[in-house]
Amino acid sequence: MTLLSLIVAAAFVSNSHATTSKSNPVVSEVDKPKEFQFLSNVTEKFFVNGTNFPLVPFDIGESYAGLLPNTPHGDSKLFFWFFPSLNPTAKNEITIWLQGGPGCSSLDGLLQENGPFLWQSGTYQPVRIMYSWNNLTNIVYIDQHVGTGLSPGKSMVNNEVDISNQFNDFWRRFIDIFDMQGYKVYITGESYAGMYIPYIAEGFINKNDTEHFNLKGIQINDPTINELNVLANAVATLNHFSSIFSLNETFMKDINARDEKCGLTKFLNEALTYPPPKNFPATPNPWSDPDCLVWYDITAAAQLVNPCFNMYHLTDFCPFLLDPMGFPSLAAGPGIYFNRSDVQKALHVPSTNYSLCDETVIFSNGDRSVPSALGPLPKVIEATNNVIIGHGWFDFLFFLNGTLATIQNMTWNGAQGFQYPPTEPLIVPYTQGQVDPNTWDGGSGVLGTAHTERGLTFSSVYRSGHEIPQYAPGAAYRQLELLLGRIKSLQDTGPFTTQQ
Structure with missing residues (x-):
């Protein structure tokens, strides 16, 4: 008896989450288990047993994982883990999640940001998450x-x-394997995915093939979209969060004097006007003078005050918590979850030494592409009129004001930058928490700002670090609702469309 036959037999015993099945040339509608929407003789080799996944104390639902080739542009395979939705409005759409790095695994987003099961640092085991995407x-x-x-x-x-070409070869196969021709496609991710995603999206657009590459929008959080001298303008953020840093008066006077000498905050003050200045200010080059490399001195000083200073999330403190993803390495604990042999076997991949991030294996000579804001990003906005850039206020790797300055120097849909200040509220409706019905466990109310002009939305999240779905899952969920067209704006006060 094949795996598919066993699953079909089991489905007649339990069918508590029935949904409409997809037609399939091999498995008939009568025989196919209705709760497994994408199971067929073609996909069964990728089927993941969600009822007994290693160390997860509950059913993670229908999912498929494995490797698909990225040829002819590549010469290997890419790993995927696909989770169908029971939400009826998701019937003809697919959302992609990509991590950054370069060289970081998207399983980090799955396990600690927006996946169907969540295992955060310092916790005993995975838990369900009502804000699973x-x-x-x-x-x-x-x-x-x-x-x-x-x-x-x-x-x-x-x-x-090169990345776009290899990814698109993989993606065509994925669409055909799971019979998703014509599905609306949304691409989401964070950090260095701010480079990946606009270039991959441009590749989708250039294909002119809506059967496989039907791009409808992208979202990039805390993204790498410009040069570091624009994105990493640190002293203005230090001053805003001076009570969190708690650095001494001597240091603060010195770092601000150097900032003034180098014109760092002066550049931001001139760039962040609405509409943008006709003669956009030249970006300072901090590498021209060692005194201008203020970010490195600030982070070094912060680590003296707080040895567990986390540039990805300013309010973290000691001790480092045990982390199933193995980041940071000091907190790896008893083992890295996706390095377990039983987990890799369940995901249909050969035994490998998994690591969360490995930048050395990607661009041996550095990424030779221009920053996406200077390259394909405006084109993607114009083609979809549905692009979201999200940013956490507590991120000290890339800075909110640096991303805004980038937007103000970018031209799309016939004008440069935002014409009005991006100050409207990001509103997240209140909803009952899943852990405790009296607890709003994802964050609700006014959680940041949100502003849309000419197909581009910029949304900031007050208490989030570099990874918005991890630190503010309610805000991230709401942003996704906007991307997918479930709500009209991030000022909408309608209810969440959660499927619990």
């Missing part, structure tokens, strides 16, 4: 490019066009 949409987590996470082989890319 597959409550809203079919979602697939992909380790790309080759050499990242569970995707085997040696990277052969020199730039983002």
Whole structure:
């Protein structure tokens, strides 16, 4: 008896989450278990047993995982883990999640940000999450490019066009395997995915093939979209959060004097006007003078005050918590979850030495592409009129004001930058928590700002760090609702569309 036959037999015993099945040329509608929407003789080799996944004390639901080739542009395979949604409005759409790095595994987003089961640092075991993105949409987590996470082989890319070509070869196969021709596609991710995603999206657009590459929007959080001298303008953020840093008066006077000498905050004050200045100010080059490399001195000083200073989330403190993803390495604990042999076997991948991030395997000579804001991002906005850039206020790797300055120097849909200040509220409706019905466990109310002009939305989240779904899951969920068209704006006060 095949795996598919066993699952079909079991389905007649338990069918508590029935949904409409997809037609399939091999498995008839009568025989196919209705709760497994994408199971067929073609996909059964990727089927993951959700009722007995290692160390997870509950059923994670229908999912599929494994490797698909990225040829002919590549010479290896990319790993994916696909979670169908039971939400009826997700029937003809698929959302992609990509981590950054470069060289970081998207399984980090699955396990600690927005996946169907959540295992945060310092916790005993995975838990359910009411803000899982597959409550809203079919979602697939992909380790790309080759050499990242569970995707085997040696990277052969020199730039983002290489990445796009290899990814698109993989993606065509994914769509055909799961019979998703014509599905609306949304691409989401964070950090260095601010480079990956606009270039991959441009590749989708250039294909002119809505059967496989029907791009409808992208979202990039705390993204790498410009040069570091724009994104990492640190002293203004230090001053705003001076009570969190608690650095001494001597240091603060010195760092501000250096900032004034180098014109760092002066640049921001001139750039962040609405509409933008006709003669946009030149960006300071901090590498021209050692006194201007203030970010490095600030982080060094912060680590003296707080040895567990986390540039990804300013309010973290000691001790480091045990982390099933193995980050930071000092807190790896008893083992890295996706390095377990039983987990890798369940995901249909050969045994490998998994690590969360490995930048050395990606661009051996550095990424030779121009920053996405200076390249494909405006084109993607114009093609979709549905792009969201999110940013956490507590991120000290890339700064909110640096991202805004980038937007103000970018031209799309016939004008440069935002014409009005991006100050409207990001409103997240109150909803009962899943852990405690009296607890709002995802964050609700006014959680930040949100502003839309000419197809681009910029949304900031007050208490979030670099990873918005991890630190503010309610806000991240709401942003996704906007991307998918479930709500009209981030000022909408209508209820969440959670599927619990």
